[in-house]
Amino acid sequence: xxxxxxxxxxxxxxxxxxxxxxxxxxxxxxxxxxxxxxxxxxxxxxxxxxxxxxxxxxxxxxxxxxxxxxxxxxxxxxxxxxxxxxxxxxxxxxxxxxxxxxxxxxxxxxxxxxxxxxxxxxxxxxxxxxxxxxxxxxxxxxxxxxxxxxxxxxxxxxxxxxxxxxxxxxxxxxxxxxxxxxxxxxxxxxxxxxxxxxxxxxxxxxxxxxxxxxxxxxxxxxxxxxxxxxxxxxxxxxxxxxxxxxxxxxxxxxxxxxxxxxxxxxxxxxxxxxxxxxxxxxxxxxxxxxxxxxxxxxxxxxxxxxxxxxxxxxxxxxxxxxxxxxxxxxxxxxxxxxxxxxxxxxxxxxxxxxxxxxxxxxxxxxxxxxxxxxxxxxxxxxxxxxxxxxxxxxxxxxxxxxxxxxxxxxxxxxxxxxxxxxxxxxxxxxxxxxxxxxxxxxxxxxxxxxxxxxxxxxxxxxxxxxxxxxxxxxxx
Amino acid sequence: xxxxxxxxxxxxxxxxxxxxxxxxxxxxxxxxxxxxxxxxxxxxxxxxxxxxxxxxxxxxxxxxxxxxxxxxxxxxxxxxxxxxxxxxxxxxxxxxxxxxxxxxxxxxxxxxxxxxxxxxxxxxxxxxxxxxxxxxxxxxxxxxxxxxxxxxxxxxxxxxxxxxxxxxxxxxxxxxxxxxxxxxxxxxxxxxxxxxxxxxxxxxxxxxxxxxxxxxxxxxxxxxxxxxxxxxxxxxxxxxxxxxxxxxxxxxxxxxxxxxxxxxxxxxxxxxxxxxxxxxxxxxxxxxxxxxxxxxxxxxxxxxxxxxxxxxxxxxxxxxxxxxxxxx
Numbered sequence: 001x002x003x004x005x006x007x008x009x010x011x012x013x014x015x016x017x018x019x020x021x022x023x024x025x026x027x028x029x030x031x032x033x034x035x036x037x038x039x040x041x042x043x044x045x046x047x048x049x050x051x052x053x054x055x056x057x058x059x060x061x062x063x064x065x066x067x068x069x070x071x072x073x074x075x076x077x078x079x080x081x082x083x084x085x086x087x088x089x090x091x092x093x094x095x096x097x098x099x100x101x102x103x104x105x106x107x108x109x110x111x112x113x114x115x116x117x118x119x120x121x122x123x124x125x126x127x128x129x130x131x132x133x134x135x136x137x138x139x140x141x142x143x144x145x146x147x148x149x150x151x152x153x154x155x156x157x158x159x160x161x162x163x164x165x166x167x168x169x170x171x172x173x174x175x176x177x178x179x180x181x182x183x184x185x186x187x188x189x190x191x192x193x194x195x196x197x198x199x200x201x202x203x204x205x206x207x208x209x210x211x212x213x214x215x216x217x218x219x220x221x222x223x224x225x226x227x228x229x230x231x232x233x234x235x236x237x238x239x240x241x242x243x244x245x246x247x248x249x250x251x252x253x254x255x256x257x258x259x260x261x262x263x264x265x266x267x268x269x270x271x272x273x274x275x276x277x278x279x280x281x282x283x284x285x286x287x288x289x290x291x292x293x294x295x296x297x298x299x300x301x302x303x304x305x306x307x308x309x310x311x312x313x314x315x316x317x318x319x320x321x322x323x324x325x326x327x328x329x330x331x332x333x334x335x336x337x338x339x340x341x342x343x344x345x346x347x348x349x350x351x352x353x354x355x356x357x358x359x360x361x362x363x364x365x366x367x368x369x370x371x372x373x374x375x376x377x378x379x380x381x382x383x384x385x386x387x388x389x390x391x392x393x394x395x396x397x398x399x400x401x402x403x404x405x406x407x408x409x410x411x412x413x414x415x416x417x418x419x420x421x422x423x424x425x426x427x428x429x430x431x432x433x434x435x436x437x438x439x440x441x442x443x444x445x446x447x448x449x450x451x452x453x454x455x456x457x458x459x460x461x462x463x464x465x466x467x468x469x470x471x472x473x474x475x476x
Numbered sequence: 477x478x479x480x481x482x483x484x485x486x487x488x489x490x491x492x493x494x495x496x497x498x499x500x501x502x503x504x505x506x507x508x509x510x511x512x513x514x515x516x517x518x519x520x521x522x523x524x525x526x527x528x529x530x531x532x533x534x535x536x537x538x539x540x541x542x543x544x545x546x547x548x549x550x551x552x553x554x555x556x557x558x559x560x561x562x563x564x565x566x567x568x569x570x571x572x573x574x575x576x577x578x579x580x581x582x583x584x585x586x587x588x589x590x591x592x593x594x595x596x597x598x599x600x601x602x603x604x605x606x607x608x609x610x611x612x613x614x615x616x617x618x619x620x621x622x623x624x625x626x627x628x629x630x631x632x633x634x635x636x637x638x639x640x641x642x643x644x645x646x647x648x649x650x651x652x653x654x655x656x657x658x659x660x661x662x663x664x665x666x667x668x669x670x671x672x673x674x675x676x677x678x679x680x681x682x683x684x685x686x687x688x689x690x691x692x693x694x695x696x697x698x699x700x701x702x703x704x705x706x707x708x709x710x711x712x713x714x715x716x717x718x719x720x721x722x723x724x725x726x727x728x729x730x731x732x733x734x735x736x737x738x739x740x741x742x743x744x745x746x747x748x749x750x751x752x753x754x755x756x757x758x759x760x761x762x763x764x765x766x767x768x769x770x771x772x773x774x775x776x777x778x779x780x781x782x783x784x785x786x787x788x789x790x791x792x793x794x795x796x797x798x799x800x801x802x803x804x
Contacts, residue, residue: 056581063577066530067570073540074562077555081624084555088548089766096545096774099538104785107534108792111527119795164548167770407556409624418563425567429574436581 004406006415007079010422014071016381017426021065023380026136026187027194028058031227033129040126046216049445054198054220055129056440059114064433066107071422079415083395083405090156090167091146094174098142106135140190141183148178150396151387152249158399165399178249181242188234189341189383191227192376196344199224199351200372201441207366213445222355225348228376232345239338240295247296250397251305252314252323253390254296256330260306267292267304273331318398325392333386341379347372479771480761483546484748486778488741490542494535495606495644496733500726501525501532503652505572505599506645508592511656511667515585518592520802522579524659527796529576531789533569546774549623549764550748557617557625557749561605561632568605572598603648604641608632611640614690614740616750619757623749631752636689643686646679647710647736651729654713658722661799669717672725676714683710687736690743694750699743706735 001009032055039047073095076084109131116125149155155172156165167173202221206214247254255261259273269291274284293302305313307324314323347368355361395402504525512518544551555562571594579591615636618627653672657665687703695703713728744750749759765771 059577060581063574067573070537070569070573071566073537073544074555074566076544077540077551078559078562079556081552081556084544084552085548088544088551089770092541092545092548092551092766093770093774095541096538097777099534099541100777100781100785103534103537104531104789107530108785108789111530112792112795115523115527115796166767167773170770170773407552409626410556410559414559414563417560421563421567425570429570432574432578436578440581 001412003410003412003415004403006412006419007406007410008402010079010415010419011075012385013419013426014068014075014422016384017430018065018068018072019381019384020377021061021068022140023186023190023193023377024197025058025062025065026140026190027192027227027231028054028061028197029129029136030133030191031194031198031223032058033126033133036126036129040122046213046219049213050216050220053445054201057197057201057437059110060433060436060440062110064429068426078418079407079410080395080405081407081409083400086164086400086405087149087396088164090153090165090173091149093167093170094142094146094149098139098146102135102139102142104135106132106139109135137187140186141179144182144186145174145176145179148176148182149173150394151391152176152178153396153399165396177245181238181245185235185238185242185383188231188238189376189380191231192235192341192344193373193380195224195227195231196348196376197224197373199228199348200369203351203361203365203372204369204441205444206361207363207369209444210360216445218355221361222352225351228348228372229345229352232341232348235341243295244298247304250390252307252310252325253330253387255305255307255310256325256327256390257334257386258292258304259327259331260292260304261308262306263303263309264306265293265303266290266301267296269295272335321393323393325390330386330390333382333389337379337382337386340375340382344372344375344379347375479768479775480765481746482775483542483765483771484741484745484761486782487539487543487546488738489782490535490539491741492734492737494532494539495737496730497532497535498529499603499648499733500651500655500730501529502599502603503648503650504656505595505652506603506649507652507656507668507671508595508599511653511664511671512592515588516803517664518588519580520660520664520800521656522576522595523800524656526576528789528792530573531792533573542774542778546766546771547748547761547764548766549759553619553623553625553749553759553764554613557619557627558609558612558632560629561609565602565605568598568601570598572602600645603645607641607644608637610644610737610740611637611686611690613749614744615693616747616752616758618753619749619751619759620753621757623751623757623759623763626753636693639682639686639689643679643682646675646682647729647733650676650679650714651726651733654717654722654725654729657717658726659800661801664802665799669720669722672717673714676710676717676729680707680710680714683707683732683736687739690740693743694747695739695743699739702735702739702742706732706739709735 032051035047035054036051038044039051109128112120113125113128113132116128120128153165154176155167155169157168158164159166199221202217202224205212205217206221243254258267258270260267260270266289268287268289271286271288273286290300292304294300296302296304307327311323315321351365351368351372354365391397393401393403395405504521508518508521512521540551540555543554575591575594575598579588579595582588609632611634612632615634617625618631620626650672653668653675656668657672660668684707687706691700691703709728710732713725713732716722716728717725746760746762747758748761748764751757751759766774
């Protein structure tokens, strides 16, 4: 493999891995903040214990999100220096905003929240976790604005003399129509993961340890399921909007998502298609008439451009070459994103129905504990693989092909070293994280002390009481 | 002042903030096993930086992002030229971050001991490597006419660069020891104070040598003056440490780190990546910069939010100002 392939693999591996932690972090911190708010307003002990329980799981998760996020910022310069030279004037701005406006807020207030349980007034302490929520949301917005610019470059002019894109309108970049639909879609999708995680952990406790903290976990389970369903509706609605914007600004991505080779009017939606191995021809297909026209254009008889027609148009526009993304990968990740995500919503509905009106959770529900959070998590990842694969062969759509962005001076040995290094490191860390998560999940609410009991043993369980006399133990 | 000069100063300021702040938490990390003799002591040591290290690290992330936005050519050249050292720094910072967050999540001592080892390595390696990287920034690296690095790993490991690495590490160790003396009590505080005394002398010796060499390579009257002030601040900090005025001692090493890094940036200016091959391929602020429009927008944003960040980070230090007591 040459440097380009290696650099692409490295970006794919480090980014997908990073994104396993992002949706959990975004949603779990908000849910934890919600639980703490419930405690603040009602004074009910169960909310405090749930806050500390899910808060700890959130901290285990965000640690991985933060450290793997470091790599993201560095690797643009390390592996993609020509890309950085070309886009820095535009793309750098949202990254700079993310650092200054979001990361500082997130990291500073998280420290205050972890260590501030008995140093800060209750209200201020509660405000701290909401600041972390704000930080994660801002961070998501800025990074999605940067990514959306790569999908649909706006607010810039091309400077031929310097050979780079130059910012002319930051507001246009921040209100790119792609980010306006991608942000809600990504956030709702993240909440599906967090809701499912909260519910799944609660199911495990309710089924495996009947009678232990049943009230608290029942609340968590139903809350999680409701979040999955509500967020699922948000994902569907925002996804529909996103499909229309995508058809407009990246018709090739929509065509590839549907493996639609010839333009159709009206176009039917392919539920399932088997093509030849190179993906250029259909062998067998199940289709719903008119649906694709509606999804893509909002009318039942709108024209949807096909891959071959777009290829011809792009050759005229950009010169000879292939402008097709990897069609099978785009096609299948698009389907898996939707199918797997919808299955998660169905499971959440089933869960609510089976536990309606105070019914005890059935033993069989334990089979939901693992797939329930994994399904939306993988739907998130498939969504990203889809949207990034569908942009190929462009790094910045219509402006810079992926092959032009790689660092010219970097050797394949260097990339191979870092590729292997990160892959092995990430593999080991995944095992450590998973074990720690399971251990903390198993410990349950017993690991969180009631508020008015300063006499607990000196270990991870005691965050209250004689804090001046010893280091706090919520984190360390 | 030209906007490119303003932004050179902003980037320098972010690096200064990073080294002053993460400098002491690196130092604390390096000393974790030296000063913390048993689990309660080590836990106390880690707790002194617990609420703040993550926020300190964001100075680095922001310095990187701001460089990307304000000086894309600098960002591209710097990060691709220092490829393997940066990879090592990333691995170290990942291990360190995970270890700091996970050490208290399990009770057993072997686990904590393993995490402690990772904290030590994860603090030591970046200290050394940032020193090496910054020495190379001052000295210059082989760049061709399109500002691409054409050297190898060996070019980054000159004696001057290695001295830079050792100096950064020694200064951070002294800085961290003084921070620990300021933030702990009783025996731990005594030990930290004593250790700060002799490591401070070593650091002072190395710093004077490194700064003098740096000035001789690429310095002007101003950078020399600032370097001398840095050395004086370090000596002042050590004297304050000697007479047990820990707050003044910490202020002394903080100012020393800040001035030393300032002197390196002043010595470099207006180059951001000097070329050792041909002065014509030296990357300067003007050639590396973004457009005036981008710089203007970034200036407004930075002018509003940087003071705000400093305010709430300062508040964090205020909230956790009480000394950490070793638990039973």
